[in-house]
Amino acid sequence: MSAEPRIEVHPDADTLAHAVAGELLDRIHQAQASGHVPQICLTGGTIAEAIHRQIAVIADASGVDWGAVDFWWGDERFVSADSPDRNEGQARAAFLDALGVPAHRIHAMPSTDDVADVDAAAAAFEQAVREHGSGGFDLLMLGVGPDAHIASLFPHHPDAALTDHIAVAVHDSPKPPPERISFTFEALARSRSVWFLVSGEGKADAVAAALADPTPSRVDVPAAGVRGEDETVWFLDRDAASRL
Numbered sequence: 001m002s003a004e005p006r007i008e009v010h011p012d013a014d015t016l017a018h019a020v021a022g023e024l025l026d027r028i029h030q031a032q033a034s035g036h037v038p039q040i041c042l043t044g045g046t047i048a049e050a051i052h053r054q055i056a057v058i059a060d061a062s063g064v065d066w067g068a069v070d071f072w073w074g075d076e077r078f079v080s081a082d083s084p085d086r087n088e089g090q091a092r093a094a095f096l097d098a099l100g101v102p103a104h105r106i107h108a109m110p111s112t113d114d115v116a117d118v119d120a121a122a123a124a125f126e127q128a129v130r131e132h133g134s135g136g137f138d139l140l141m142l143g144v145g146p147d148a149h150i151a152s153l154f155p156h157h158p159d160a161a162l163t164d165h166i167a168v169a170v171h172d173s174p175k176p177p178p179e180r181i182s183f184t185f186e187a188l189a190r191s192r193s194v195w196f197l198v199s200g201e202g203k204a205d206a207v208a209a210a211l212a213d214p215t216p217s218r219v220d221v222p223a224a225g226v227r228g229e230d231e232t233v234w235f236l237d238r239d240a241a242s243r244l
């Protein structure tokens with residue numbers, strides 16, 4: 001079962017970031033109140049960074065227990081741990097470190113400091129997910145590229161086609177850096193809520209393609225290839241929604 005997309009349009013990127021950050025903290029708080037440790041999958045990218053900064057601003061008033069939420073990423077760039085390209089580093093700098101999220105709650109994908117090559121890194125990460133218990137994500141957030149890629153699953157890229165795996169090593173990524181690790185389509189689809197986060201006119205064609213009827217193939221338009229089990233929401237600013 002997968003939920004039909006719902007579209008929420010905000011006037012601009014700042015308003016979008018504010019709304020998504022508030023809604024995310026509400027969801028985490030609600031899950032914790034019901035005795036559950038929420039599994040939250042973060043994304044990299046420009047609007048994600050704005051959301052992460054906003055989380056730090058409103059965190060104190062949220063009632064969230066930052067020791068009782070697990071954080072993951074949909075993809076990671078296979079570079080050194082201190083590279084500014086790391087999605088993990090971006091989220092740490094924006095909110096995770098300042099809020100004191102304990103190390104055992106941060107499930108970063110390996111860096112080149114941890115594992116020699118990207119294939120071994122993806123395999124090691126997949127094993128780590130299995131050991132944690134892969135019950136899926138409560139909430140998966142996905143940025144979308146101008147080419148409609150999500151995580152590191154790019155249109156017509158052979159590595160995006162991998163099935164029967166949780167994680168895939170991506171070689172020759174069309175967007176630098178060239179080596180990446182990504183959750184597969186199958187693993188991303190094991191999410192109760194999926195939120196797409198998109199801002200800017202440069203993404204308007206990708207948004208329109210992903211939401212076209214009939215739904216395009218995920219090979220052509222990866223952003224059309226994932227829906228939540230309970231909820232699929234496209235959080236857009238007006239520019240990103242301009243070709244719907």
Ligand SMILES: O=C1O[C@H](COP(=O)(O)O)[C@@H](O)[C@H](O)[C@H]1O
Pocket residue numbers: 043044045046047048074075076077087142143144145146150151152175
């Ligand atoms: O490379 C990536 O790109 C996308 C979108 O990034 P943006 O800068 O165009 O907003 C991101 O969602 C993904 O996690 C990341 O690795």
